[in-house]
Amino acid sequence: METRELTCIRCPIGCHITVELKNGEVKNITGNSCPRGADYAASEVTHPERTVTSLVRIKGGERPVVSVKTEGGVPKEKMMDVVKALKSVELKAPVHIGDIAAADIAGTGVNVVVTSEMAAAKKL
Numbered sequence: 001m002e003t004r005e006l007t008c009i010r011c012p013i014g015c016h017i018t019v020e021l022k023n024g025e026v027k028n029i030t031g032n033s034c035p036r037g038a039d040y041a042a043s044e045v046t047h048p049e050r051t052v053t054s055l056v057r058i059k060g061g062e063r064p065v066v067s068v069k070t071e072g073g074v075p076k077e078k079m080m081d082v083v084k085a086l087k088s089v090e091l092k093a094p095v096h097i098g099d100i101a102a103a104d105i106a107g108t109g110v111n112v113v114v115t116s117e118m119a120a121a122k123k124l
Contacts, residue, residue, distance in 0.1 A: 001027065004045050010036040032062045049073025052082045053115075056101055059121050061093035067115045068101045074108045079104040093120040 001022050015037045020028040026046065032038045044048065046123040051073055055065040068089075074082055085106045095101075095114045102112040 008037040048076040113124040
């Protein structure tokens with residue numbers, strides 16, 4: 001039986017969780033103080049995912065870049081593919097929070113959305 005020790009990141013408590021695995025299957029989870037901790041631990045040891053946050057270029061905006069993030073988790077092993085794909089994304093101002101900056105980024109099935117407002121640059 002394999003044992004993995006984790007610190008939960010689902011809330012500020014940061015429970016120290018122990019996961020016991022047998023042949024890659026979760027057999028026991030202890031140390032979590034809520035069901036979210038158990039869900040996190042099971043996911044983290046079998047199929048870890050991460051939210052990717054970044055900046056993308058924006059044309060005609062008040063600033064040259066705007067913040068974005070994935071709408072959900074992407075497989076941990078695809079994180080760098082997502083970051084590389086974002087290098088080629090360029091939006092046109094104005095953009096609004098929640099606008100889709102890139103659909104199905106890097107074939108993950110996850111959209112990337114804008115996380116801040118960006119008006120078009122004022123013309124002089």
